[in-house]
Amino acid sequence: MGCQYFDPCTGGANSFTVAMPRLTFGRGVLSETGSRAAALRLKRVALFTDSHLLNGPLVAMVRESLKKSAIEVVVFSDIRIEPDDDTIMRAAHFLSDAKTDGVVSVGGGSVIDTAKGALLIQAHGGHIREYFAPPVGNSRAAPGPVAPHIACPTTSGTGSECTSISVIRIGELNSKFVAASPHLLPDAAIVDPQCCDSLPANIVASTGFDLLCHALECYTARAYTKWDEVSDVNARQYLQGANPFSDLGAREALDIAGKYLQRGVADSSDQEARDKLMWGATLAGIAFGNSGTHLPHAMSYGITHLMKDITSKDYTMASPFVPHGISVIVCAPSIFRYTAEGAPQRHMEAASFLSADTTGATLDDAGEVLAMRLIELMRSTHIPNGLSGVGFGVDDITALTQSSVRQKRAIANAPRESNSVDMENMYRDAVSYW
Ligand SMILES: [Fe+2]
Secondary structure (H helix, E strand, O other), rough: OHHHHHHOOEEEOOOOOOOOEEEEEEEOOHHHHHHHHHHOOOOOOEEEEEOOOOHHHHHHHHHHHHHHHOOEEEEEEEOOOOOOOHHHHHHHHHHHOOOOOOOEEEEHHHHHHHOOOHHHHHHHHHHHHHHOOOOOOOOOOOOOOOOOEEEEOOOOOHHHHHOOEEEEOOOOOOEEEEEEEEOOOEEEEOHHHHHOOOOOHHHHHHHHHHHHHHHHHHHHHEHHHHOOOOOOOHHOOOOOOOOOHHHHHHHHHHHHHHHHHHHHHHHHOHHHHHHHHHHHHHHHHHHOOOOOOHHHHHHHHHHHOOOOOOOOOOOOOOOOOOOOOHHHHHOHHHHHHHHHHHHHHHHHHHHHHHHOOOHHHHHHHHHHHHHHHHHHHHHOOOOOOOHHOOOOOOHHHHHHHHHOOOOOOHHHOOOOOOOHHHHHHHHHOOOOOO
């Protein structure tokens, strides 16, 4: 069945292209940043980070390493969680004014995605909105490379250091959208698990569910053979559906999430668990960066668009704020109950990788088995109980659906087709689970 998932389809793709940055992983590797930058022939870099990390030990380590390699550094730290298009344009102007020849980003997905967007505008001009698909822009393609980018993630969730996408809040529409281009892939990813040593439990939980959903959506995504073959091979997006390469990282990342997520949340001194989660986030990033996500991410954007008065423990963001990983996982059990019909074997396998008990289950049970395992993991890590746990009720379902149906490519990457009514039903079934 595993191979049959990629059986040829008439008019469908018969090939796939994959990519990942030059990846360095291990405790202490932030101190290699200077050498990596020097190898890319960088002389003057912009260090992108946020205000919380700016004066902390991780940024200090990176600055010291760059200094040792005689690389000049200018800092851009005016980046909030979930950056918007204005942030990108400000950052791009900063790069142009500072005459830098590359970027080192140190932070979570917000920092890394800001760097990608700013590098794009620095190299090719225009407004960042033009590079998004309708209804935001006109799908302007990046015509060529951008300046070198070394990405150093500081949470075990985003995977952005390994992807060619940038997720940006578009101020005018007050919602997040995805820009994708092979040229947005960082040149180097430096992943140092020590970054997660001091993360509070709730941040490990929410970013952990982001990594889990990246892997799960990747493994259950529509097969690449069901997407149309492209006419220009050089323009082939890496968001191309599940494929044999993305399966590799997704399987292992699911196994890690199933074994170590609860441990990493429960005990901040469990270094083995937290190191494994960082590796899992990296693998999941490589995996979904070459396949794309689907409905849980698409439907999370309605939540972060319409969230009302709400804050999350351990995050310093003002209300309204729901962490990305939580916005993704709260609907996931309901969604996988729905999508299992389109790829039951894959859903059952994914449940098994997540250490679910599949004894006696048939393929008809795949969605339920997977959903119950997700709910078990959510409850044991104190994740909010579905939509109602993040401030939404049945009266919000129409608005949530109207917002999320705009994420057309991610919706089309699901293994089962869905229309607005189906999405409303998925939101309704996600209001509460226990
Ligand atoms: Fe995500």
